[in-house]
Amino acid sequence: MADSHAESALAHQFEDLEQQHEAASLGMWIFLATEVMFFGGLFAGYTLYRNLYEVGFAAGSHHLNVTIGAINTAVLICSSLTMALAVRAAQTGKRNALVAFLILTIALGLAFVLIKLTLEWRVDYLEGLAPGLNFDTVKYSKSMELFFCFYFMMTGVHALHMVVGVGVLGVLLVQAWKGHYGPDRYNAVETAGLYWHFVDIVWIFLFPLLYLIGGRY
Amino acid sequence: MATGASDLEGRVHYLNADYGIKSWLLTTDHKRIAILYMASITFFFLVGGIAAVLIRIHLIEPNGAIFEPGTYDKLFSMHGIIMVFFFMIPSIPAVLGNFLVPMMIGARDLAFPKLNLLSWYVFMVGGALCMYAVIWGGVDTGWTFYTPLSTTYVNTNVLSAAFGVFIAGFSSILTGLNFVVTIHKMRAPGMTWFRMPLFLWAMYATSLIQILGTPVVAITLVLVAVERLFHVGIFDPAVGGDPVLFQHLFWFYSHPAVYIMILPSMGVVSELIACFARKRIFGYSFVAFSSVAIAVVSFLVWGHHMFVSGQSIYAGIIFSALSFLVAIPSAIKVFNWTATLYKGSISYQAPMLYALGFIGLFTMGGLTGLFLATLATDTHLHDTYFVVGHFHYIMVGGAVMGYLGAIHFWWPKITGRLYPDGWARLAAAIIFIGFNLTFFPQYMVGYLGMPRRYAIYPPEFQVLNVMSSAGASILAVGYAIPLVYLIWSMRYGPAAGPNPWGAKGLEWETPSPPPTENFEHTPVVTEEAYAYGAKEVSVG
C-alpha cells in the first residue's frame, strides 16, 4: 500500500487484490486472537478471584453505576453500527458517507471514554475506591479492593484500546477525506473495523462481569 | 561446486541492490531484515554469554570466586532474560525464518513487509530497555520474575527489564502473525501443504505458539509493573491475592516459549538430515503433524514448573500426565530422522555435524525432562542443577546447535560465499566437546543436591563445578571460531553458486545471493519435498 493513489492498489508481494484482501483480513483476525489472549489473562485472574471472594466482589460491583454502564454499552453498540456502515461506504465507493460514519464512530468512541473518565472513574476516586491512590481500607473490605484492582485494570486496558482505535480511525478519516478509499482499496477501513468491533465485544463481556455481579435486586 | 568470484560481480542481488544506511534501516526486504536480526541477536548472545562466563568463573570456588550473592543473582537473571527473550526466541524465526519462509514457498516477500520491519524496531526498543536495566544495576529476580519478590521485595530494575521483555514480546507476535498469513495465503502454485519443506511446518507451529502465548505473558508483566508502581495488588496476599496466580499466568506462556525455542531447530534438522543423507525424510506427514501437535500440547503442561509451589496435587497429576504426552511427538521426530539416516548416502559437512549433534543432545535433554515431569522425582530435582542441565541440553545442545547448523547450511545462500568447511567441522567438534563437559557435570551435581541460583555451594561439589567451568571455556572457544571464519568468508570466501550442497528446495533454485524479488518468475511446484534422486523441477 505504499503506491501513490494514481497507481495500483496492489502491493508488490501479492499476486492479486483478492489475495491481498484475504491476507489483510486473516492478519487482523490473528491479531484479534492475540488480543483475546491479552485480555484473557485478566479474565482468568478475575474468574479465579470472583469465585474465591463472591461477597466482596458483589459489594464492589454494587458501587458501580449500572445505568451509566448500560448507556456506555449502548454508545459502543451505536459506534459498531456506524463503523460497519463506514466499511460499507468504503466498499461501495461513497466517500461522503464514509467520512460521515468515521466521524460518528470517532465521536461515539470519545464519548465512551469521556463518560468513563468523568462520570465513573472520577466518581470512584472521590468515593475512595481507587486502589494504589486513595482506597479507603477502613470503610471497604480487602476483597473489595481486589475487585477494584481488576475493575480499573480491565476497564483501563479496554479504554486504552479504545483510544488507540480512535487514533487509527483519525488517520483513516484523513485518508478518506482525501478520497483515498474505494471498492478496490478499502482493506485498511475493514481491518480497522474488525479491531473496533472486537473492542466492542470485550466491553459486551466486561459490562455484565463487572457491573452486574450478584444482581441488583 | 565453487565457481569464480566473478559470479558475484555485475549481478544485482538483495545485498547490492541499494547502498547506504537508510537502505538498510528502512528496508522492507525480508532478507535484509533477517540480516538486521542476525546482527542484533549475535550482540545479545555475546552479552548473555559474558554473563555466563562470569557465572562459571565465579562458581569455581565453593564460596564464590568473585561476586557478592546479590551481584551473582543479577548475573544469572540477566543471563536468563537476555538469552531467552533476546537470543533464543528470535534466533531461528527472526533470522532464518524471515529469510527463508518467502523463498521456500515461492513468494516475493512476506505478507506484511512493513510489519516485519516494525517488528525489528520493536525488538530493538525492548532490547535497549533491557540493556538499560543491565547497565543501571541489573535485575535479580531470575528471568521468571516470581512474585512477591519482583513486586514487593526487591529494589532492582524490575520495571525496565519487565517492560523491555513486554515490548520484545510484540516483536515475536508480529513475526508469528506474518508467517501464518504468508504460509496460508502466499504459497506458490502447486505448493500444497504436504509439499512444503518441514522447516515451514516447524515455523508455522512456532508461529501458532507465538501468537497464542505471548500476549498472556505480556499482560502478566503489565500486572507486575502495575503492582510494583501503584501497589494495585493482584498477586498481593495482603489483599487476598495469590502469588501462585502469577506463576500460572507466567508459565502459560513460558512453557510454550521453550517450544518456540526448539521447534524451529527441529525444522532445520529435518532440512539438514534430508540434504546430507540424500534422502526424503522418513514419515514426512508424521514429522509435519508432530510439529503442530507439539505446539498444541505445549499449552497444556505449564504446571510442571509449579509442582512444589503450592499447586494442588490433583492439578499436578494432570500436568504430569500431559507432560509425558508432549514428549511423544518429539520422540516421533527423533525416530523419523534416524530412520531417514538408515541407508542414506551420508556426508559429514559442518551442517550435518550440527544436525547429528542435535539429535543426540536433544534426546538426552528430552529424556531428563521425563525425570522432571514425574511428580515424585521432581520433588527432589526441582530447583537443582539437574534442571539447569536439562534445559541447557535442549536449548544449547539442541536449539543453538540447530541455529548454527542452519547458519552454516544457508550461509552460502545468504551471502553468496562459501566458508572453509575444515574449520567449520573443527569448531563443531570443539563445541560438542565443550558443551558436554560444561553441562553433563551439572546433571550429576544437581542429582546430588546442589541448588540452582545459589552463589555458594558445599565444597564436595567443587570438582564437578570446576569441570563445568572448564567445559565452558572450551565452548566459548568453539563459538568464537565460526565468528572468525564466517566474517572472513564474507570478503574472501569463494563464490557459492546457487546450490553448493545439491539440496532440494525452492530457495536453492535461485542465485546466491538472491535477487530482491527472490525469483525471476513465480515458481510452479510439481514434485514432493525432498525429491532426492528425482528429476530436477523447472522453475516457472
Next chain:
Amino acid sequence: MQGHVVPKGIYFVIFGSLMALTALTTAMAYVNLGQWNTIVALIIACCKATLVALFFMHLRWSPRLMRVVLLSAILWLAILISLTTTDFFSRDWTPIPESWESSLLRPPTPPGNLLNQR
C-alpha cells in the same frame, strides 16, 4: 470481487437486537435468579458477541479459516482459565492424614478463602 457487501437493513436489524439484548441483560439484573443471574448474563453476552462477530465483522461471509482463528483463541482462553482454576479449586481436596489431627498442625481456614473474611 473481494469482500461481501452487506445490505444496510441487516446492520440495522442486528443493531436493534443488540440494543434489545443490552436492555434485557440490564433488566435481568434486577430479577432475583440467585446463581443463575451470572449464567443468564453470560449467555446474553455470548449472543451479543456472536451477532457482532457474524454480522458486523462479516464472519458469516468470510472464509472458514477466520472462524477457526476466532474459535481457537476462545479455546485457548478456555484452556488457560480451566486448568488454572482446577488448581485453586482442588487445593483443599487433599485429605489430612488421621494422625495429624492430634498434632498442633491445624488444617487451613475455610476452603478456598485465603483470608478469613466475609
